Amino acid sequence: MPTPALADDLLQRVASRAAAHDRDGSFPHDDLAELRAAGYLAALVPADLGGWGLTLEQLTREQSRLAAAAPATALAVGMHLVWTAVAKTLHDRGDASLDFLLREAAAGEVFAFGVSEPGNDLVLFGSTVEAVTREDGSVAYTGVKTPVSLSPVWTRLGTFGLDAGGDEGPRIVWAFLDRDAPGIEIDETWDTLGQRATRSDTTRLHGAVARADRVVRRLPPGPNPDPLIFGVFVNFEILLASVYAGIAHRAVELAAEAAKRRTSLKLGGAPRSDDPDVRRRVATAALLDDGLDAQIRSLARDVDERADHGGRWFAKASGLKVRVTEQAKAVVDQAVLVGGGSGYAASSELSRLYRDVLAGAFNPSTQDSALGTIATAVLGPVSPA
Incomplete structure (x- = not known):
């Protein structure tokens, strides 16, 4: 049987509504209704509990596709999907304490x-x-x-x-x-x-x-090895990164379209895609974008396969989130410059992607927090005074 996935026509409809929801600051009830009807809220729920039965690695691909269509919809729904990911992480390791969540997500509840x-x-x-x-x-x-x-x-x-x-x-x-x-x-x-x-x-x-x-x-308060804490932290960072990767993917597409559509008097009316400076910007964006999926899916696969990273798990997850969000912003920066002045208009999709990608710096883990976690993993804790 083919692996369940979001239909292209559903994503096209979601994309067609994104600008209006952004302009109005309105919640995408229409998107949620379609995603729920498609079974996406239970994408990670095992098939025997009524869901799609996707792995976390497979879900990261779908989240990036959804984010390329409508970043805010993907980020919002992603918070629900984080909880289903936590429940699945525990379930896969023999802990049934959140199995009720899997069953209720399959029944249409929103977490x-x-x-x-x-x-x-x-x-x-x-x-x-x-x-x-x-x-x-x-x-x-x-x-x-x-x-x-x-x-x-x-x-x-x-x-x-x-x-x-x-x-x-x-x-x-x-x-x-x-x-x-x-x-x-x-x-x-x-x-x-x-x-x-x-x-x-x-x-x-x-x-x-x-x-x-x-x-x-x-x-107890403070760092804790409980599987719930592991599940919350690691799944949150991975699924968050998937959203910002989707923004970057769409920005590269829009940059390429703009470069081919716009013409240059300097080049005698040829498309700006012939301009070496424009080509370099698009290539820079594509180079950064090309590395995003591999690192996200690698860490997601490690969760699925129960890899043993010991005390490095939090460092790996927070590092992934910071790298992806920073690289995604760099991609969008290049795409906006390629798009030219029209991309600065509030109605421009590139303008919306630029505003959306900025949020990645504020979503946990912040760069300072991630670097602190990584330093502890590499160097050990700070010596007591």
């Missing part, structure tokens, strides 16, 4: 990634959100999560907070909230330069309760 918090540079290893464990094992969360993509549509929110009052000592408590749980407020704060259609609005939790059967981890 949001409620991880980032204002002022929390510990990211996964600390929290400003209060988590209070109740007598029945449920957990009440109070605090702010932002940005949270898929804000208009998510039905489940994967999140965590710090329970400082338990007998076992402080614990980071991971759980999933239902959208209809009391105490969840969506604050429509998302008004950004790029990636506008993700609608990554602020989520405020006012004692919102996750049921006991949806509390999936209680971990």
Whole structure:
């Protein structure tokens, strides 16, 4: 049987709507409806649980294709796909604690990634959100999560907070909230330069309760070898990189089209694709772009095949994200220059790609964070004072 994939005509329809959603800052409900109907929200769910049964490596290709059509749609849906990737990573290693997520994703539920918090540079290893464990094992969360993509549509929110009052000592408590749980407020704060259609609005939790059967981890604060942390970190970085690779792929296509379409008086009316300076810019963009997929798929394959990178996994994943996002921006920079003044217009697709690719620098891991992780992996921790 052929491997399931997004149909070309579906991607064309998604692409045709991207400019309007960007202009209006509106969530792409139409894209999500088509992707859900195609089964894409369950692309990683094993076939025996109702999904496409893709590997992570295969999904990275589809995410790049979707991002080339509509970066914001790919980034938003990618947050849901990260959770399914985490669940699959655990499932493949004999841990069934998130199997409910795989089944619910196959049934059409949409999972949001409620991880980032204002002022929390510990990211996964600390929290400003209060988590209070109740007598029945449920957990009440109070605090702010932002940005949270898929804000208009998510039905489940994967999140965590710090329970400082338990007998076992402080614990980071991971759980999933239902959208209809009391105490969840969506604050429509998302008004950004790029990636506008993700609608990554602020989520405020006012004692919102996750049921006991949806509390999936209680971990000590700080770096932790738990498979859930591994799954969240590594899958997030890989799937994020896939989106920015897709932006770069599309930018090269647009640069080539512009070079062939535009003519030069200096060259006697010949297309600008004959100009050696233009050829060099397009070639530079293509050279950078050509290296993106291989590195993404290599690391994704290692996740699929359960390769042993020991303590280097976080360094490899964060390094991948930084390399890909920086190279993708360099590709778009060259493409915009090839496109000329018309590419500076707000209505230009190249202009939109330029704004969208800038977001990669702000998505975790940042360059500073990644370099710190890599330094620790290579040199060991900083000596105690």
